[in-house]
Amino acid sequence: MNVAIVRIVAELRSIVAAWHREGLKIAVVPTMGALHEGHLSLVSAALAKADRVIVTLFVNPKQFNNAEDLAAYPRTEQEDAAKLASVGAHILYAPDAADMYPQGFATKVSVSGPSDGLCGAFRPGHFDGVATVVTKLFLQTGADLAFFGEKDFQQLHVVRRLVRDLDIPIEIIGNPTVRESDGLAMSSRNTRLSSAERRTAPKLPEILFKTARRLTSGELVERTLREARQAILAAGFSKVEYLELRADDDLVSIATLNRPARLLVAAWLGQTRLIDNVEVRSPQRLDQILKQAAA
Ligand code: AMP
Numbered sequence: 001m002n003v004a005i006v007r008i009v010a011e012l013r014s015i016v017a018a019w020h021r022e023g024l025k026i027a028v029v030p031t032m033g034a035l036h037e038g039h040l041s042l043v044s045a046a047l048a049k050a051d052r053v054i055v056t057l058f059v060n061p062k063q064f065n066n067a068e069d070l071a072a073y074p075r076t077e078q079e080d081a082a083k084l085a086s087v088g089a090h091i092l093y094a095p096d097a098a099d100m101y102p103q104g105f106a107t108k109v110s111v112s113g114p115s116d117g118l119c120g121a122f123r124p125g126h127f128d129g130v131a132t133v134v135t136k137l138f139l140q141t142g143a144d145l146a147f148f149g150e151k152d153f154q155q156l157h158v159v160r161r162l163v164r165d166l167d168i169p170i171e172i173i174g175n176p177t178v179r180e181s182d183g184l185a186m187s188s189r190n191t192r193l194s195s196a197e198r199r200t201a202p203k204l205p206e207i208l209f210k211t212a213r214r215l216t217s218g219e220l221v222e223r224t225l226r227e228a229r230q231a232i233l234a235a236g237f238s239k240v241e242y243l244e245l246r247a248d249d250d251l252v253s254i255a256t257l258n259r260p261a262r263l264l265v266a267a268w269l270g271q272t273r274l275i276d277n278v279e280v281r282s283p284q285r286l287d288q289i290l291k292q293a294a295a
Contacts, residue, residue, distance in 0.1 A: 003055075003084040003092045009140045012054075012093055016142045024051035028143035028170075030134060033057040033094075034074035034188035035083050038178040042147040043087050045175050054141050055084055057094040062101070063129030074188055093141065100136065109135045111165070114157035114251050118264055119275065122241045127158050134159055138170050146170050151177040151185050153262055153277045157251050177276070179205065185276045197269045203235035204267060205276055211243075212263050212280045221245055221255055232267050241266040241273070248279065 006012045019026055027050035029042045039055075046053045057080060064070035081092050108128050115127035138146065148156045156174045163172055177185050183205040184190065193201055211228040215221060229240045246253055248260040257280060264277040 001085060001088070003081050003089050005081060005092045005094060007093075007095055007099070009095065009099070012091070012140060013142070015091065016054075019052050020142070025145065026050055026052045026054065026141070026143045027145040027147060028137065028141045029053065029055045029089075029147045030137050031055060031057055032059045032073065032188065033080050034076050034191070035080045036178075036186045036188065038149055038151060038186040040083060040087050041178045042149060042175050043084065043089050045173065046145065046147045047088055049173070050145055052091075053089045054091040054093050054143060055089045056137050056141070057092055058097075058100065058133065058137070060100075060129055060133040061097060062132055063126050065123045065125050072192065074191060093137075095140075100133070108132055109162065109166075111158050111162050114154060114161050117253070118154050118242055118244060118246070118251075119266060120154065122266065127155070130155055131158060131162050135162065135166070135168070138163070138168050143170055145173060147173050147175060149177060150174050150277070151187070152275070153264060154251065183209070185274075187274070189272055189274070192272045193269065197272065200236040201269055201274060204232065204237070204265065204269075204274055205278075207231045207235065208263060208265055208276055208278050212278045215245065215257050215261075215263070215280050218257075221257065232265070237267040237269050239268040241268070243267075245280065 006015070016026060027046035029039070029046050031039050043053060043055060057077060059070070059073050059075065061070055077094060084092055109131040110128045111131045120127050148159055150156060160172050163170055179185055182202040184202045185205065190201070207228055211224055214224050225243055225245065229243050232240050232243070243265045244253065246262050246264060248262050254261055261280040262277050263280050266273060266275045
């Protein structure tokens with residue numbers, strides 16, 4: 001079956017209203033297109049929990065802080081629609097930028113707290129752009145559930161806070177990062193890597209996972225992170241924007257591993273910026289998990 005492509009919000013609203021009248025549960029999966037298995041895993045998770053799934057495709061100019069990055073962003077709507085049809089999504093909502101942000105558009109949604117630091121520090125305005133478009137997409141689709149990837153872990157936190165603070169009646173569900181067989185997190189930007197860079201790229205998750213294991217085994221946070229930064233540069237990356245340990249549940253910085261945590265990284269490989277993150281459990285928590293598994 002084909003996926004229905006909808007561009008006009010009034011049309012979308014009338015379809016959704018009819019679904020809601022039938023008592024159907026509706027999920028939305030916001031994307032910027034150039035769909036890969038990571039996106040499709042969100043669609044599958046959405047199909048498992050909802051009766052109807054809307055995938056949005058909008059390359060949101062407001063969340064790009066770099067005009068070249070926006071111009072170079074891959075646009076593959078036809079292939080995206082075919083992939084969505086093959087997994088069984090119901091609607092591809094792909095509005096025009098001029099409809100999303102008409103002349104005179106003057107509103108900005110800005111979420112402090114989880115936007116601070118990490119990508120927020122290096123991409124000024126990025127999370128305001130994300131929060132603004134996600135708010136619009138939630139209001140336009142009227143969905144009951146929304147699916148986001150842990151690949152963009154800070155974004156997931158920003159969206160959760162936004163929904164909580166503004167009382168938007170939608171449940172946010174995070175899904176694990178889907179990786180290539182060599183460990184590289186899938187990303188629409190990976191297509192920009194040269195073949196030499198593509199061979200270097202999996203070093204990033206390799207170092208990230210190794211560092212998480214060292215932290216879990218009780219090694220000192222500051223020294224371990226310093227050595228990991230050096231290892232990323234030695235592997236051929238040109239710059240490490242950040243490599244930080246943050247609390248898993250509220251993203252605050254932590255200096256010792258005394259609660260479930262995330263190790264998050266952003267690094268440049270040539271002209272391409274890669275981000276990734278991994279869960280880090282405290283040794284006590286790991287003991288607990290092992291004991292539960294043995295019981
Ligand atoms: P994007 O099109 O990059 O804006 O991503 C759309 C959604 O897909 C976001 O919620 C991302 O976190 C998610 N996503 C992107 N890459 C992956 C991945 N490798 N695994 C899981 N989710 C992903």
